[in-house]
Amino acid sequence: MNKEEQAMMGLWDIFKKKMWLDSYKMKDSLMGYNPSEIHCIAYIGDDEASNVTKLAESFNMTRGAISKLTKKLVKKGLIESYQKPDNKKEVYFRLTEQGKMICNIHKEMHREFENRDQPFFEQITEEQIDVILGFAEKYNMHLDAEIKKLGVDMKSDNL
Structure with a gap:
């Protein structure tokens, strides 16, 4: 195996292990929600003017896929749609109280991951x-x- 292959394999191993560790920790706290749902909730929680277009661009997904995802989140009571008084064409999303709880759990988990990995990064120049x-x-x-x-x-x- 040449160095390029070793580098790519090393990066892939890092990615898989990080995803596994993060998922392992999240599965108990966020059981019943898939990663797309959680990340959509987090995005909406961070952006007051979230709409289908912004979400599609952010997640590199089609507007149709985002529409399906947001309908599912509305049905689960995690987000709600609304329109601005000055723009009746565009539909925006905001978190419900239940969505805010999920968003806060997600943020706390990310803080835990950062704290977990901080000792490693302190060693890196x-x-x-x-x-x-x-x-x-x-x-x-x-x-x-x-x-x-x-x-x-x-x-x-x-x-």
Whole structure:
């Protein structure tokens, strides 16, 4: 295995372990809610002017998929839709009291994850972080270019 393959495998292992650890901790506190629902609730909690368009762009999903997700959240009593007095065309979303509780649990869990990982990051130099950030930026640009070559919209092509 060459160094590029080792690097990619190492990154994939980090991602899988972090996702597993985070999910393991969240499953008891947020049982009954899937990750899309939780992240949609968190986004709406952070953005007072959340609408289908903003959510679709943020989650790289189609407007249709976001409409389904928000309808499900409305039905579960976690969010409610509303219109601004000066804009009767656009529908916006806000959290209900139950949605605010879920949002707060989610935020608290993220604080726990940051606290869990802080001792590791205290060992890392700023130069090392800069190398990682540079790699991530360049690799993302490369992948964006490859996606663009395919002429495919990531939002509409669920793999």
